[in-house]
Amino acid sequence: MAPRRQGATGEREAEEARGCCVPGECLRPREPVRIEDAVRVLCNNDTCAAGRYMHRECFEQWEGGVLAYLKSCGRARSWSERQRHQNLWTKKGYDLAFKACGCRCGRGHLKKDLDWAPPGAAIRAEEEKKRRRRTRSGRTPAAPDGRARAFSLSSSGSCSPPSAPSEPSTSPTHAPTHAVTPAKKILSKPEIVSDRIRAGAGANGIFSRRLDFSTFNLLPKHKVNSYQIKIEDEGNHGNDDTRLFILSTLAGQHKPKVSCSLCKETLHVFDRYPLVDGTFFLSPRQHTSGAVEVKVEGRTQYLTCVCMGCLERCDPERTIRCRFCGQKWDGSSLVLGTMYSYDIFMATPCCAERLKCNNCFKALLHPQQRLNYSDYSHPMTCPHCRVVDNHFVKPLSYCFTKRTFPLFQQWP
Structure with missing residues (x-):
């Protein structure tokens, strides 16, 4: 009788595995989940009917978003990347991250089933051990972290998470989300535009695979280098938090393309750096209808894009100037x-009009007083009317115009 019970269980598992239960958009909606290559999750809602299995690619992308959330939670902020990976699905990490694990049923939270292994996993694991032993006996082992640097074009510092509490203030205009080491190699223009296709880039989802860098020929030659263009993946196997945050957010909205907040040009989003022919930024204000709402450290933000031409x-016609x-x-x-x-639009206020309260229109700062770039995007209390708001973040139409004269006319 026991074999029959196991067979029935296998049939039920195969039936459940037909549909991917990933929250948001599935990366392979037309493909059933093959149970031998699936990840099993559990929902704490006993009546959940959303399913128990995800495509491995869908799970890894979803897990990346949960890890990005965990990085902003309490004591997990001091953990290393490895510690966050190790602790995420244990009580130590899951108690902090469960809010980012909502199930499609709307009434529960998902958790990876650490006790489940796909059919045949033990056999495959044993075969892999034998293969590794044969490899070690025949040649010198590969250096650690080889895979992490397999597609790197240069070396750089780690990329900060999207929820970083503060930004460096060393850049002449703005500080990017990653530090640049002084010894970083500058690439010549031919090196970038003729770069090889990145194998294994994982472009089997909704995002495009970048085949070349010819779009950056628009830039002056001295800007075609790894200082001005983010071209290296970082973190474990190239999956750093910023990239995963952007891709998981847009995948959840099924947005393989975005539009420039200034000229409205449509831009493809790519699965590896550079992610877009422009740059993304987070703002507490929704400047355009295409900006995507996200939660970062409990605050509502909007993921927005500006194209390279406008930057x-x-x-x-792409030049905008202060109305005041x-x-x-x-x-x-x-x-x-x-x-x-x-x-990024509000990080360098140019005149006193940009430093006024959004409620009483009185000055919040002395005209000569300056904050760090990121501080202008944070909420503050007006000392005059006591209203708490993101006072320095104003509508683009209020701050900028595309006309040279006269001023004080709304953009565009």
Whole structure:
């Protein structure tokens, strides 16, 4: 009788595995979940009917978003990447991250089933051990972390998470979400535009695979380098938090493309760096209807994009200037293909009008007083009317115009 019970269990598992239960959009909606290559999850809602299995690719992308959330939670902020991976599905980490694990049923939270193994997993594991022993006996083992650097074009510092509490203030205009080491190799223009296709980039989802870097020929030659363009994946196996945060957010909205917040040009989103022909940023204000709402450290933010042409002001029609003082906004120093964790339009207020309360319109700062770039995107209390708001983050139409004269006319 026992074999029959096991067979019935296997049939039920196969039936459940037909549909992927990943929250949000499935990366392979037309493919059933093959149970031998699936990840099993558990929902704490006993009446959940959403399923128990995910495509492995869907699970890894979803897990990446949960890890990005965990990085902003309490004591987990001091953990290393390895510790977060190790603790996520144990009580130590899951108690902090469960809020980011909502199930599609809407009434429970998902957790990876650590006690379940796909059919044949033990046999495959034993075969893999034998293969490794044969490899070790025949040649010198590969250096550790080889896979993590397999597609790197240069070396750089670690990429900060989208929820970083503060930003460095060393950049001449804006500080990117990752530090650049002084010894970083500068790539010549031919090296980038002729770069090889990145094998194993995982472009089997909704995002595009970048075949070449010809779009960056728009840039001046001296800017085609790894300082100005984010081209390296970082973290474990190239899956750093910023990239996973952006891709999981857009996948959840089924958005393989985004639009520029200034010119409305449609931009493809790529599965590896550079993620877009422009740059992303987070703002507490929804500047355009295409900006995607996200939660970062409990605060509502909007993931927004600006194209490379508008950042570089490639033609006069792309130039925007302050409605009050006429100064041009310049985004040419921003790193392309990555994300900033603050509003890049509001990070460098140029005149006193930009420093006024959104409620009583009185000055919040002395005209000569300056904050760090990211601080202008944080809420503060007006000392005059006591209203708490993101006072320095104002609508684009209030701050900028595309007309040279007269000023004080709304953009565009």
